[in-house]
Amino acid sequence: MTEQPISIMVVDDHPIWRDGVARDLAERGFEVRATAGDAASAVRIARTVRPDVVLMDLNLGEESGVEATRKITGELTDTRVLVLSASGEHNDVLEAVKAGASGYLVKSASAEELVAAVRRTWAGDAVFNAGLAGLVLGEYRRMASGPEESGAPKLTDRETEVLRLVAKGLTARQIADRLVLSHRTVENHVQSTLRKLQLHNRVELARYAIEHGLDGEPD
Amino acid sequence: MTRRVRLPGDRYRGPVTKDPAAPLWLSAVLLRIITLIFAIGVVVNHQGEYAHTGLAYATVGGMAVWTVVTSVYYLRDTGKAVWFIFVDLLVCVIAMAMSRLVLTHEQLTVLAVPLVPTVWVTAVVAVGAVRAGLSGGTLFGMVVAVANYAVRGYVDTDLTRDMVLLVAIGAVLGLAATTSRQSAERLAKALRVEAATAERERLARTIHDSVLQVLARVRKRGREVGGEAAELAEEAGRQEVALRALVSAAPLESAEDGTADLRPRLQVLATDRFQVSVPPTAVTMPASAAGELAYLVREALENVDRHAGLGARAWVLLEDLGDEVVLSIRDDGVGIPAGRISAAEHEGRMGIARSIRGRVSDLGGTITLETAPDLGTEWEIRVPARRAAR
Known part of the structure; x- marks a missing residue:
């Protein structure tokens, strides 16, 4: 980090965890701009403080972190x-x-792993672990088995190969070595x-909204 | 979106105590009332021609009383005793036997005037069928038919036709009763599974919101503090991963049609060193194949524990390619040096590989092994997806 520290917002309904993570990150030179304990206030506060990176828990009681993720990434293009x-x-x-999150980290990750993941997210990289890669692979295959004309995105052979290796626990470095890529x-x-x-997810949502008259047009 | 929370054991008492054949009991009772009216009509029609008209009316009167008694008894919500049903059968046979005194010999044999109870006795066949299913219905039909022969004292086409009809009514109704009880049972089972799943989800949420959060925090802080705290952190971490795998995996039950989702059977194998990756949608296959594959993965992971070296980690990846299911098990351990595979085979280290190979080919699949020194080992199991047409 050079002049400006990366600004963070921590969203978690569990105070022990939320304050712990905020403290860890602040100690390591990040600027923790805000914390939130539920989805609605997370969206509201994010609009005001516009953090670079939001750390989002998914179990937030009434409204899920998925919806908050969709709103935040939809409205704030510079926030990941x-x-x-x-x-x-x-x-x-x-x-x-699918709603727009750049990646996923398990809570049991060490402070070093967390810091690295936040930096990568801020830089625009995807933070994957093997579990997420398995899910994404499966999701593409599920879409591919649907009707031909649905316009579902497909993976290239190379992308499939890379995702499979991520799902088998290889690091980006190991994958690069194995496939002779940078x-x-x-x-x-x-x-x-x-x-x-x-x-694809955004297109689908928009199509659904138009088909069901939810696109906000006045009657 | 509202989610209804059900308390297990609350709503589901219904199908258990109430006989699902209740509508059939009502039909049997109605049949007896309608046939009684018919029997009265027949007696009125033949009065004066009988040997003993008074006795005919007495018999019909007895039948009416018995109709009331049985109607009350069979429409109660409680169980129907077997002894009562045999008493019912006996009463019907006696009513038929009374015809030998009521009807003249000519009426009984040449004129083929109906017996006093006429079709009223079919009701008891229905009762036997509803109470005891196919066998009960058939038995009661036979008994009434034999009584019919005995009272008439001869055998002819008409009486045999009556017998066929009686037995058939008993068999068909009995089958219907059995079927309706079975489907009610299936429904009750489905509701129980649903309740258990809801309860499981509730527990998972609670555990997630409390224990897992604290364990994750202990693991993280302990590791940073170091020393003995780090050891405690490792222990907390192991428990955290195990608990998370337990509460996040779907129940292991097989479906009604004998298929099962392979994913939860693999997810429970996750530990802090073994990660399991699965697709977002169910990977269904015959329950036996799912059990077998889960067993193979467990064996492979135990092998990692024994041979891959201290602290080796492993990743299990499950992929569903539609016509094929692919399982990869990779570890980052010491691997097997090139020249060592045959030696390893002798040491029994590859014995496990052989047994895995045998099991995989039983499933019609193939297995490949890639290994190199210090690059760990990687198994890939491919099994054709033999699934029921959906």
Whole structure:
């Protein structure tokens, strides 16, 4: 970090955890601008403080972190969301990623791993672990088995290859070695798998809204 | 979106105590009332022609009383005793036997005038069927038919036709009663599973909101503090991962059609060193195949524990390609040096590989192993997806 520290917002309904993470990050030179304990106030506060990175728990009581992620990434183009969840509720993680989150880290990750993940998120990279890669692979295959004309995105052979290796626990560095690619290229492939999924998700939501008259047009 | 929370054991008492064949009991009772009216009509029609008209009316009167008694008894909500049903059968047979005194010999044999109870006796066949299913219905039909022969004292086409009809009514109704009880049972089972799942979800939420959060925090802080705290942190971490795997995996039950989702069977194998990645949608296969594959993965992970070296980690990836299910198990341990595979085979270290290979080929699949010194090992199991047409 040079002049300006990366600004953070921590969203978690558990105060012990929320304050612990905020303290850890502040000690390591991040600017923790805000914390929130539920989805609605997370969206409201994010609009005001415009953090670089939101650390988002998914289990937030009434409204889920998935919706908050969708609203925050939809409205604030410069803000990225990193899901930080102990849940292991896998489909929630996939939904959050489809809604716009840049990646997923388990809560049991060490402080060093957390710091690295926040930096990567801020830099625009996708933060993947093996579990998320397995889910994304499966999601693409599920879409591919649907009707041909649905316009669902497809993975290139190379992207599939890279995702499979991520799902088998290889690091980007190891994947680059094995496939004889640059580290950067591997990162780009991973990122692109996420971006296509998110784009498709937004298109689908918009189509659904128009078909069901939810697009905000006055009657 | 509102979610209804059900308390297990609350709403589901219904199907258990109330006989699902209750509508059939009502039909049996109605049948007896309608046939009684018919029997009265027949007696009125033949009065004066009988050997003993008075006795005919007495019999019909007895039948009417018995109709009231049985109607009350069968429409009660409590169980129907077997002894009462045999008494019912006996009463019907006696009513038929009374015809030998009521009807003249000519009426009984040549004129083929109906017996006093006429079709009223079919009601008891229905009762047997509703109470005891196919066998009960058939038995009661036979008994009434035999009584019919005995009272008439001869065998002819008409009486045999009556027998066929009686037995058929008993069999068909009995089958219907059995079927309706079975489907009610299935419904009750489905409701129980649903309640158990809801309860499981509630527990998972509670555990997630409390224990897991604290364990995650202990693990993280302990590691940073170091020393003995770090050891405690490791222990907390192991418990955290195990608990999370337990509460997040779907129940392991097989579905009604004998298929099962392979994912939860693998997810419970996750620990702090073993990570399990699965697709977002169910990977269904015959329950036996799912059990077998889960067993293979467990074996492979135990092998990692034994041979891959201290602290080796492993990743399990499950992929559903539609026509094929692919399972990869990779570890980052010491691997097997190139020249060592045959030696390892002798040491029994590859014995496990052989047994895995045998099991995989039983499932019609293939297995490949990639290994190199210090690059760990990677198993890939491919099994054709033999799933019921959906």
